[in-house]
Amino acid sequence: MSPVVAAGRRPLPVGLTRSRKTKDRVFTFFLLVCVALALIPLVVIAVFVIVRGTGAINTNFFTKLPPGPLDARHTGGISNAIVGSGMIVWLAVVISVPLGMATAVYLSEYGRGRIATIVRFTANTLLATPSIIAGLVIAATVVTWTHSFSAYAGSLALSILMWPVVTRATEEVLRLVPQDLREGALALGVPRWKVVLKIVIPTAGSGIVTGVMLAISRGLGETAAILLTALGNSFMNTAYGRPTSTITLDIYTWARQPQATLQELAWGGAITLMTTVLVLSITARIVSIRRQRRLA
Amino acid sequence: MVGVTVTTGILLVGVLGVVLAVLATGGASTFSKFGLGFLTSTRWDPPHQEFGALPFVFGTLVTSFVALALSVPVAVGLAVLLNEPISMRITGPLATFIDVLAAIPSVVFGLVGLFVIAPWLEQHVEPVLHTVVGWIPVVGSLFPVLARNEQGRIVGAGGDYFVAGVVLAIMILPIVTALSREVVATVPRELREGAKALGATRYEMVRLAVLPYSAQGIAGAAFLGLGRALGETIAVSMVIGGGSSLGASLFAPGQSIASAIASQFNGATNPLQRSSLLALGVILVALSFGLAALSKWFVGRGMRRMDVSSADPVDPGPTQQVTAEAA
Amino acid sequence: MKTRRRAVVAGIVSLAVISAACSSKSSTSTGGTASTTNNGVPLTGAGSTFAAPIYTQWAKDFNAVESGAQINYQPIGSGGGIDAITKQTADFGASDAPLQTDALSAMPADVVQIPTVLGGLAIAYNLPGLSAPLNLDGATAADIFQGTITTWNDPAIAKLNAGVTLPNSPIRVAHRSDDSGSTFVFTSYLSSQSASFKKTVGADSTVQWPVGAGKDGSDGVAGYLVATEGSVGYVSYDYAVSNNLGSAAVKASDGSFVAPSVDSISAAGSDLKFPIAPDTNVLNSSTPGAYPIATTTYVIVYKSQSDQAKGQTLVDFLHWGLTTGQDTASSLNYAPLPSSIATQALAALATVTSNGQPITPSSGA
Numbered sequence: 001m002s003p004v005v006a007a008g009r010r011p012l013p014v015g016l017t018r019s020r021k022t023k024d025r026v027f028t029f030f031l032l033v034c035v036a037l038a039l040i041p042l043v044v045i046a047v048f049v050i051v052r053g054t055g056a057i058n059t060n061f062f063t064k065l066p067p068g069p070l071d072a073r074h075t076g077g078i079s080n081a082i083v084g085s086g087m088i089v090w091l092a093v094v095i096s097v098p099l100g101m102a103t104a105v106y107l108s109e110y111g112r113g114r115i116a117t118i119v120r121f122t123a124n125t126l127l128a129t130p131s132i133i134a135g136l137v138i139a140a141t142v143v144t145w146t147h148s149f150s151a152y153a154g155s156l157a158l159s160i161l162m163w164p165v166v167t168r169a170t171e172e173v174l175r176l177v178p179q180d181l182r183e184g185a186l187a188l189g190v191p192r193w194k195v196v197l198k199i200v201i202p203t204a205g206s207g208i209v210t211g212v213m214l215a216i217s218r219g220l221g222e223t224a225a226i227l228l229t230a231l232g233n234s235f236m237n238t239a240y241g242r243p244t245s246t247i248t249l250d251i252y253t254w255a256r257q258p259q260a261t262l263q264e265l266a267w268g269g270a271i272t273l274m275t276t277v278l279v280l281s282i283t284a285r286i287v288s289i290r291r292q293r294r295l296a
Numbered sequence: 297m298v299g300v301t302v303t304t305g306i307l308l309v310g311v312l313g314v315v316l317a318v319l320a321t322g323g324a325s326t327f328s329k330f331g332l333g334f335l336t337s338t339r340w341d342p343p344h345q346e347f348g349a350l351p352f353v354f355g356t357l358v359t360s361f362v363a364l365a366l367s368v369p370v371a372v373g374l375a376v377l378l379n380e381p382i383s384m385r386i387t388g389p390l391a392t393f394i395d396v397l398a399a400i401p402s403v404v405f406g407l408v409g410l411f412v413i414a415p416w417l418e419q420h421v422e423p424v425l426h427t428v429v430g431w432i433p434v435v436g437s438l439f440p441v442l443a444r445n446e447q448g449r450i451v452g453a454g455g456d457y458f459v460a461g462v463v464l465a466i467m468i469l470p471i472v473t474a475l476s477r478e479v480v481a482t483v484p485r486e487l488r489e490g491a492k493a494l495g496a497t498r499y500e501m502v503r504l505a506v507l508p509y510s511a512q513g514i515a516g517a518a519f520l521g522l523g524r525a526l527g528e529t530i531a532v533s534m535v536i537g538g539g540s541s542l543g544a545s546l547f548a549p550g551q552s553i554a555s556a557i558a559s560q561f562n563g564a565t566n567p568l569q570r571s572s573l574l575a576l577g578v579i580l581v582a583l584s585f586g587l588a589a590l591s592k593w594f595v596g597r598g599m600r601r602m603d604v605s606s607a608d609p610v611d612p613g614p615t616q617q618v619t620a621e622a623a
Numbered sequence: 624m625k626t627r628r629r630a631v632v633a634g635i636v637s638l639a640v641i642s643a644a645c646s647s648k649s650s651t652s653t654g655g656t657a658s659t660t661n662n663g664v665p666l667t668g669a670g671s672t673f674a675a676p677i678y679t680q681w682a683k684d685f686n687a688v689e690s691g692a693q694i695n696y697q698p699i700g701s702g703g704g705i706d707a708i709t710k711q712t713a714d715f716g717a718s719d720a721p722l723q724t725d726a727l728s729a730m731p732a733d734v735v736q737i738p739t740v741l742g743g744l745a746i747a748y749n750l751p752g753l754s755a756p757l758n759l760d761g762a763t764a765a766d767i768f769q770g771t772i773t774t775w776n777d778p779a780i781a782k783l784n785a786g787v788t789l790p791n792s793p794i795r796v797a798h799r800s801d802d803s804g805s806t807f808v809f810t811s812y813l814s815s816q817s818a819s820f821k822k823t824v825g826a827d828s829t830v831q832w833p834v835g836a837g838k839d840g841s842d843g844v845a846g847y848l849v850a851t852e853g854s855v856g857y858v859s860y861d862y863a864v865s866n867n868l869g870s871a872a873v874k875a876s877d878g879s880f881v882a883p884s885v886d887s888i889s890a891a892g893s894d895l896k897f898p899i900a901p902d903t904n905v906l907n908s909s910t911p912g913a914y915p916i917a918t919t920t921y922v923i924v925y926k927s928q929s930d931q932a933k934g935q936t937l938v939d940f941l942h943w944g945l946t947t948g949q950d951t952a953s954s955l956n957y958a959p960l961p962s963s964i965a966t967q968a969l970a971a972l973a974t975v976t977s978n979g980q981p982i983t984p985s986s987g988a
Contacts, residue, residue: 069676069679149667235686236693242695256839257846258846258849258862
C-alpha cells in the first residue's frame with residue numbers, strides 16, 4: 001500500500017483537479033518566496049558593507065591609529081585592531097589546534113568506552129556554548145585574578161570556543177580515512193602511534209587544514225568573548241599582557257557612536273573582516289572539494 | 297600516544313567543568329539570596345541591590361521565538377527545494393549562498409541591522425503589522441500602534457524585540473536549513489518517487505510523504521536554531537534597544553540575557569550585581585545545553601525512524617555549524 | 624603533503640614576522656612639542672563616557688610628549704571606572720561624581736580624587752525646525768523625565784517658551800542604562816528642583832527611570848537622540864554640540880535662562896570646594912551666567928603607587944593635563960578649571976607617592 005494512502009488521509013481524487021493544481025502552485029510560489037527571503041538579506045548585507053565599507057578604505061585605514069575627537073575624517077585607521085585580531089587569534093590557534101587535534105585523534109583512534117563517551121559529550125556541549133559565556137568565565141577568573149584585561153585572556157576565551165570546533169572537524173575527517181589503511185599498516189607491524197602519526201593524519205591532511213581554517217574564521221569573527229576579556233585599546237599594542245583591540249570589537253564600539261568619522265571606520269572594519277572571513281571560508285571549501293574529488 | 301591524547305580529552309572535560317564551576321559558584325550568592333524569585337522578579341535595580349532576571353529571560357525567549365517563527369518555515373521550504381531533483385546549477389549556488397550567510401560574523405549582522413534593517417522595519421514593516429494583526433484581541437496588543445512625529449515618520453526606539461527577532465532569524469536560517477536539508481534528504485527516494493508516480497503534485501508529496509516523516513528531525517533542527525538564537529549576543533545587543541525593564545510589546549526595547557551580560561559585566565560595581573550576571577550565565581547555559589540535547593534527541597529519533605543507522609545523529613558539517621557560531 | 628605543512632608553517636611564521644614588524648611602528652605623533660625627560664609606560668584608564676573625548680585627546684597629545692606613554696582610556700561609564708580602580712584592573716578611574724561613602728570604603732587603599740576639567744550636562748533634544756533654543760526649568764525637566772509631561776506642546780513647556788511654536792508630538796525620553804556619573808549629577812540636580820522627582824526617582828548613579836529608552840554611555844544616548852525626532856536626553860555638552868543636537872537653556876537661580884557654553888560652564892567652576900567629599904558639586908551655581916547643571920569630572924588614583932614607572936607616567940600625564948592640557952578643553956566644549964581650582968588639584972596630585980616618596984612630575988610634563 002503506498003505510503004501516500006497509508007498516511008491516513010482520504011485517497012486523492014482521480015485526476016488533477018483545479019484545487020490540487022492551485023495548491024501546488026501556491027506551494028511552488030511559497031518555495032520561491034523562501035529562496036528570495038534567503039537571498040535578500042545576503043544581498044542587502046553585501047551591498048551595504050561593500051558600498052559603505054569601500055568609502056572608508058584608504059591607506060590611512062590600514063596604517064593609522066583610531067582618530068581622536070578633533071581629527072578630520074579619513075585620517076584615522078584600525079591598524080592597532082588588525083594587529084590585535086591577528087595576535088589574539090594566532091595565540092588561540094596555537095593553543096586550540098594541537099589540543100583539538102589530539103582530542104580528535106583520541107576520539108577517533110583510541111576512544112572506546114566510558115571516557116570516550118564523556119569526552120565526546122563534552123566536546124558537543126562546549127560546541128553549543130554561547131561565546132559570551134566563554135568571555136564571562138575568563139573575565140571572572142583570569143581577568144579578575146591578574147587585575148588586568150589582556151590579549152591572552154581574549155585568546156583563552158577564544159580557545160574554549162575553538163577547541164571543540166577543531167576537534168569536531170578533525171574527528172570527522174579522521175573517520176573518513178579508510179580502515180584498511182590502518183589495518184594494513186598494523187598488520188605489517190607498524191606501532192599504533194606511528195600508524196596514526198604517519199599514515200592516518202597525513203591522509204586526512206587537507207581536511208584538517210580545512211577545519212583549522214574554519215576555526216580561524218570563527219575566531220576572527222568573535223566579539224562577545226573579546227569584549228569582556230581584552231577590553232580594547234586605542235593604541236598599538238603588541239604585548240599579550242595588556243588590553244588589546246580587535247577589528248570586531250572596534251566595529252561593535254564605533255557602530256554605536258554618533259560620530260560619522262567613527263561609524264565609517266566601523267563599515268571599513270566590516271568589509272575588511274568579511275573579506276578575510278570569506279577568503280578563508282572559500283579556500284577551505286576549495287580545499288575540501290579538491291580533497292573529495294581526490295578521494296572519490 | 298594514547299596517554300597524550302587521553303590527557304587532552306580529560307583536559308577538555310576539565311575545561312567544561314571549570315566553565316560550569318565558575319558560573320555556579322559566581323551565581324551562588326544571587327541564588328541563595330533570591331532563590332527562585334530571581335527568575336520571576338522583574339526588578340533589576342543595582343543601586344538598591346534588587347536583581348530579577350525576568351526582563352532578560354523574557355527578552356531572550358521573545359526574540360528567539362520570533363526568530364524561530366520566521367526562519368523555520370523558510371528553512372523547511374529551502375530544505376524541500378534543495379532536495380528536489382532540480383539542476384545542480386540552481387541548488388549548488390543556492391546552497392553556497394546559504395553557506396556564505398553562515399560565515400558572516402555576528403558584529404556585521406549587528407552593523408547592518410542597526411543602520412539598515414532596524415530603520416526599515418520600524419518605518420515600513422511594523423506599522424503594516426499593526427494594521428494587519430493589531431486588531432486581534434489578545435495577540436494584537438503585541439503589535440501596538442507606533443508614535444509618529446509631525447512629518448509622519450515613525451519615532452523609532454533604536455531597536456526592539458521584533459527587530460532583534462528578525463535579525464536573529466536571518467542568522468539562524470543557515471543552520472536550521474542545513475540540518476533540515478539533511479533530515480529531508482533521508483526520506484527514502486522510493487517514498488517520494490512513489491508518490492509522484494501515483495500522480496501526487498509536489499505539494500502533496502511534501503505534505504503527505506516528506507513532512508510527516510521528517511517532522512521530528514525538523515523539530516530537532518528548530519531546537520538547534522533556538523539554542524543558537526538564545527546565545528547570540530552582539531547582533532542582538534545592537535538592535536534590541538536596551539533597558540532593564542520588561543517590554544510591553546514586540547515593538548518595545550529590551551535586553552536579552554546575553555546582551556545584558558555583555559553590556560553590564562565590565563561596569564558591574566557591586567558584588568551582588570556581578571553575581572547576578574553570572575547567575576544569568578547559569579540560566580543561559582542551562583537553556584543552551586538543554587536545547588542542544590533536545591535537538592540531538594529529536595534528530596536522532598527522526599533518523600532512527602527512517603531506519604538510517606548512525607551512532608551519532610547527523611549534525612551539519614563543520615562548514616555550517618562552526619562558522620555559524622561566531623558571536 | 625609536505626608542501627602543505629610547509630605552507631602552514633610559513634603562514635604562522637609570516638604572521639609572527641608581521642606582528643613583530645608592527646610593534647616597531649610607533650604611533651602617530653602630532654608635531655614637535657617638547658618632550659619630557661621620562662619616556663613613559665603604557666597605562667590603562669577606564670570610566671566616564673562624559674569625559675571620554677577630552678581624555679582620548681589628551682592621551683593622543685601626551686603620547687607626543689612622552690612617546691612610551693600610551694594612555695589607553697576605555698569609556699565604560701563612571702561606575703565601571705570606579706569598579707576598575709577598586710579592583711585595580713585599570714591604573715586610573717574616571718568618574719563624573721565624587722566617590723560615595725560605600726565606594727570609598729570599598730577601596731583597598733587610600734585614593735586621591737583629582738578634578739580635571741569642567742563640563743556641562745546638556746539637556747539635549749532633537750526638534751528640527753524649532754525657531755529658538757528651548758527654555759526649560761528644573762521642575763519642568765523633572766516632570767519630563769518622570770513622564771508626567773508627555774508632549775512637547777504641553778502648557779508647562781509652552782509657558783517657558785513664549786512665542787515659540789512647539790510641535791504636538793510625543794516626547795521620547797532617553798536615559799542611561801549603565802552605572803553613570805552623569806546620571807548621578809543629573810538626578811541630583813532634578814532632585815534639588817523637584818520634590819516629587821526626589822521621591823519617585825531619587826539621585827544615584829543608576830536609578831529606575833519611570834519612562835524612556837535606556838542606552839549605554841553618553842554616546843549611546845547621543846546616538847538615540849540623533850536618530851529619533853522628538854527625543855530628549857542628558858549628555859555631556861560636547862556630545863550635544865558635535866552631533867548637532869539642541870541644548871536647552873536652563874533656568875538659573877537668578878531667573879535667567881542659561882544655555883550651556885564654555886563660558887557658562889566655566890563660571891560655575893569657582894564653586895568647587897576642596898577636599899572632595901561625597902556631596903561635592905557645582906550644581907545651581909549662584910555665580911551670574913553660570914550654567915546650572917555643570918560638573919567637574921574626576922580622575923581617581925591610588926595615593927601610594929606600587930609601580931614606580933607607572934606612577935611616574937601617571938603623575939606626568941595628570942600634571943600635563945592640569946596645565947598644558949587645559950588649553951584643549953575649550954575646543955572640545957569643556958571648560959578649563961579656574962586657576963585657583965587647578966592649583967588645588969595640582970596640590971592634590973602632589974600627594975601621590977611611590978615607595979614612600981612623593982612623585983614629582985618630570986620636567987617638561
